[in-house]
Amino acid sequence: MISSDLDRDRIPGHIACVMDGNGRWAQQRGLPRTEGHTAGEQALFEVLDGADQLGVRWFTVYAFSTENWRRPVDEVQFLLRFNEEILLNRQEELHERNIRIRFIGRQDRRVPRRLVRRMREAAELTKDNTGLTFTIAFNYGGRSEIVDAVQRIVDSGVRRVSEKTIARHLYDPEMPDPDLVIRTSGEYRVSNFLLWEIAYSELVFSETLWPDFRKEHLYAAIKEYQDRDRRYGGVGEADGDPGTLG
Numbered sequence: 001m002i003s004s005d006l007d008r009d010r011i012p013g014h015i016a017c018v019m020d021g022n023g024r025w026a027q028q029r030g031l032p033r034t035e036g037h038t039a040g041e042q043a044l045f046e047v048l049d050g051a052d053q054l055g056v057r058w059f060t061v062y063a064f065s066t067e068n069w070r071r072p073v074d075e076v077q078f079l080l081r082f083n084e085e086i087l088l089n090r091q092e093e094l095h096e097r098n099i100r101i102r103f104i105g106r107q108d109r110r111v112p113r114r115l116v117r118r119m120r121e122a123a124e125l126t127k128d129n130t131g132l133t134f135t136i137a138f139n140y141g142g143r144s145e146i147v148d149a150v151q152r153i154v155d156s157g158v159r160r161v162s163e164k165t166i167a168r169h170l171y172d173p174e175m176p177d178p179d180l181v182i183r184t185s186g187e188y189r190v191s192n193f194l195l196w197e198i199a200y201s202e203l204v205f206s207e208t209l210w211p212d213f214r215k216e217h218l219y220a221a222i223k224e225y226q227d228r229d230r231r232y233g234g235v236g237e238a239d240g241d242p243g244t245l246g
């Protein structure tokens, strides 16, 4: 699969990715699970590059879920450091490529202050960039996001709530709903990722473990997306995107 097999007029504007299978990739090789995450970094930046080259405008990844705290302490510690190091090592390069880095998720007390600071720095450094927006879901849960939105709406004293009200109170109200969600490693679940936002997204599941995922797999997922008929509850493409109903 190469990029010229794709219809350039129907590239998804927003792709969201569940980078699954790092642990199994490592275990298959007799390596510690953390080696799988390390190998996943290369996959991530190659796929991000591929998406950018195709003209994808928004690319979102599930880096650490609200459920990931249940992993063994060593792995949690590793993932916290790993995310921090990725930000440190990659932010300049992303900035030079005009990529805007954003974060969604809860910045509660479990997230080390230093990591919160790094996230703020990366977002601040790249905030005026006009290229692809790379959103990192960290300490993110779809249900928590909806709960936090509802809490803020209640706190604001609003009495009439519509879909737009909720959408405006999500972690990043500017983030458009994903057109395409890719989950790797042959797991067919949503796992609390972007629950509100994926109401009409196309879901593509790949058998490839995340560390082996490359541009060609991204192209294959986009091809699958392009071969689908998005009806949004209507009867054909002409019905168009319903947007968020007020």
Ligand code: FPP
Pocket (backbone or CB within 6 Å): 019, 020, 021, 022, 023, 024, 025, 037, 040, 041, 044, 061, 062, 063, 064, 068, 082, 083, 084, 086, 087, 136, 185
């Ligand atoms: C799931 O594999 C993957 C993760 C929990 C983390 C993946 C994170 C990265 C590749 C880095 C992202 C960081 C930034 C800053 C963008 P798994 O451990 O659930 O694999 P398994 O299902 O085989 O156990």
